[in-house]
Amino acid sequence: MEHELQQWLDEAMQGKEESFCRLVDHYQNGVYNLCYRMLGNRHEAEDAAQESFWRAYRNLHRYDPSRSFQTWLLSIASHYCIDQQRKRRMTLIAIDEPFEETFGSNSPTPEHVYSNNEQSSQMEELINTLKPTDRAALVLRYWHQMSEKEIADTLSLSVSAVKSRLFRARKELAEKMETRREEYELHERETYEPQKI
Amino acid sequence: MNSMKGKPMNHKKFEQMILTPEALTSEEREELARHIATCESCRKLSLQWQKASRMLNKPLPMAAPAPGFSARFAHSIEKRKEAEQQKQVRRFITILLVSLLSAALIFAVTYYSTNSLETIIKDTANASAQMLFLWESLKAIISTVTGFLPTVLLIPFLLTAASAMLTLTLLWLVSIWKLTLQKETVL
Structure with a gap:
């Protein structure tokens, strides 16, 4: 697979559109997932992912082959999403649609899915309150399992800046966690208790 | 605490x-x-x-795009390329027009501030006749060329023609300006 990817990349860099589309097919989930986690909306994530691939295609001649292609793509997508969020000047995105998660073949039980979705949704909501770059660092760390060095490369930051952003984001999450949990439990009680009677 | x-x-x-x-x-x-x-x-x-x-x-689930993402991208490439090309053409035309207008303005200011009313009227009449002739010639050339030129070559051709026209216009303006200066020197 690695050999094939390299071949498609070489061909794409020589101007072969079809090979770039194969790369899009291969990397679409990673790029889309990042955009989705950053923007919190399926429609915007689709647009952002498409735009990120287009920017990558147009700037392919600037790609440094010594870097990981995936990191380069995610870097383009991260910067685009950060810009979009700054444009919107929104600190909190209302999660008004359920997150569409893709589970593998070993899907958990419906109760487990419900519980997982519920917790993921809470976490998403909290992550969405973070500053765009802090959010990007956190998404890359936990959804893309990137090291601090990789995050630094992706976001064009120093490793110490990434550490500081991750620290800030984690602290903020931890502090907001309790408040949100209490709010959520109160909301749940208000919603479901009358049905039990 | x-x-x-x-x-x-x-x-x-x-x-x-x-x-x-x-x-x-x-x-x-x-x-x-x-x-x-x-x-x-x-x-x-x-x-x-x-x-x-x-x-x-926790193993966090990956969000996936709707099926056909790469096909949608492939389909959008042509549209994006066209849009980019149009943007470049618009940018080129804007630069061309701004340069042309600036050159015309500089010429007009210089010309009107250095010539008598009689010379201005005479030169304007001559220039109008020349412009009319040039315009008619240009229309004839364009209609002849677009008749047999394929659509792909039309934009590069129009761009080349516009560049050539700009150069010619500038040369024409410069030559008139030089002539005006010569006239003044002779007088």
């Missing part, structure tokens, strides 16, 4: 330890445990982070 036996505590250091436990040595872990046992705010932060960390470290 924020001090131990009345001494100020370095909470930042312990917060750092709480939030990045993976980087701690066993001595640091012990130091942190001792601190947490006596510091209420750090104990609270530790508990909160443990909860958040458990949720973050």
